[in-house]
Amino acid sequence: xxxxxxxxxxxxxxxxxxxxxxxxxxxxxxxxxxxxxxxxxxxxxxxxxxxxxxxxxxxxxxxxxxxxxxxxxxxxxxxxxxxxxxxxxxxxxxxxxxxxxxxxxxxxxxxxxxxxxxxxxxxxxxxxxxxxxxxxxxxxxxxxxxxxxxxxxxxxxxxxxxxxxxxxxxxxxxxxxxxxxxxxxxxxxxxxxxxxxxxxxxxxxxxxxxxxxxxxxxxxxxxxxxxxxxxxxxxxxxxxxxxxxxxxxxxxxxxxxxxxxxxxxxxxxxxxxxxxxxxxxxxxxxxxxxxxxxxxxxxxxxxxxxxxxxxxxxxxxxx
Numbered sequence: 001x002x003x004x005x006x007x008x009x010x011x012x013x014x015x016x017x018x019x020x021x022x023x024x025x026x027x028x029x030x031x032x033x034x035x036x037x038x039x040x041x042x043x044x045x046x047x048x049x050x051x052x053x054x055x056x057x058x059x060x061x062x063x064x065x066x067x068x069x070x071x072x073x074x075x076x077x078x079x080x081x082x083x084x085x086x087x088x089x090x091x092x093x094x095x096x097x098x099x100x101x102x103x104x105x106x107x108x109x110x111x112x113x114x115x116x117x118x119x120x121x122x123x124x125x126x127x128x129x130x131x132x133x134x135x136x137x138x139x140x141x142x143x144x145x146x147x148x149x150x151x152x153x154x155x156x157x158x159x160x161x162x163x164x165x166x167x168x169x170x171x172x173x174x175x176x177x178x179x180x181x182x183x184x185x186x187x188x189x190x191x192x193x194x195x196x197x198x199x200x201x202x203x204x205x206x207x208x209x210x211x212x213x214x215x216x217x218x219x220x221x222x223x224x225x226x227x228x229x230x231x232x233x234x235x236x237x238x239x240x241x242x243x244x245x246x247x248x249x250x251x252x253x254x255x256x257x258x259x260x261x262x263x264x265x266x267x268x269x270x271x272x273x274x275x276x277x278x279x280x281x282x283x284x285x286x287x288x289x290x291x292x293x294x295x296x297x298x299x300x301x302x303x304x305x306x307x308x309x310x311x312x313x314x315x316x317x318x319x
Contacts, residue, residue: 066248073255078168080258081143087263089143089164093150093157100151112153120158129179136175139165226261230268238285249280 080086101109124130132140143161144150150157165171234240242250250271254260259267273290275281 066244066251069248069251069255073251074168076255076258078165078170081165081168081170082139082146085147085149086143086164087260089147089150089161091263092164093147093160094154095149096151109153116153116155117158119155120162123155123159124162125179131177131179133175133177136171139170139175143170226268234285238282240282240285242281246275246280249275 077088104112121132124132140158140161143165144152147161150161152158231241234242253271253275254267257267257271259270261267272281272285276283276285
């Protein structure tokens with residue numbers, strides 16, 4: 001390497017003087033601990049909110065799907081009221097007994113029906129502040145014509161018919177008119193979700209609240225007891241509790257088959273067997289009788305040993 005020539009003092013000063021000047025920027029401000037902490041906390045909060053959204057997205061989707069399924073089921077039940085006899089009304093209303101009106105003329109029976117209906121309509125206006133318009137009267141008449149087995153000479157029967165139709169959303173805003181009545185007490189409003197539903201304003205929020213109250217009333221008064229018995233039976237017999245997805249499938253089965261949750265006592269067993277076969281419910285949710293019946297379908301009954309084995313198993317199960 002070539003050795004550099006050492007500059008003398010004068011040459012060095014001249015070189016420094018002729019070197020171009022370089023402008024320095026503003027000194028960078030140092031981040032304080034407080035500002036760093038604020039930024040860190042904000043970032044952690046943002047991450048937590050995103051995590052919560054991801055965590056509860058599935059739950060919200062399941063709730064929305066369940067509500068849609070229930071709404072479809074209610075719409076189908078409402079349409080069926082005008083086309084066929086309702087098992088629900090038959091179970092909830094007083095029914096006509098044999099020869100109840102045998103000694104009355106047709107006109108006498110019609111007069112009793114008119115009096116019962118007028119009594120119901122008057123009480124409805126005085127206690128609930130609801131006036132039935134002509135379209136509502138036509139709907140009630142059409143439903144009553146499909147349910148001739150219930151006693152329409154009883155005002156309470158008209159109440160049950162009106163309540164059931166209201167629960168299923170049969171009446172629109174044009175069918176009923178709200179009139180001024182004394183405001184119910186806070187205790188009455190909290191204990192009567194149906195009355196609270198009917199008092200909701202005609203807004204989007206009011207309609208949403210009314211749907212929630214209708215579903216709450218339907219399951220709390222109509223299906224809650226029998227559904228709870230089904231859950232208790234599943235827990236005690238098979239140590240099983242359905243997930244949200246399985247609960248939606250249960251409701252969907254009743255909708256697809258048009259079976260009653262409260263009247264048809266065999267429907268719950270039929271639903272259970274059907275969903276077990278479909279793989280929705282666990283395979284162990286079957287009774288010994290059902291297991292034996294399944295084996296019987298795949299057994300050659302011409303085989304004497306097979307018949308003896310089947311008889312032995314049947315005696316063991318049925319005592």
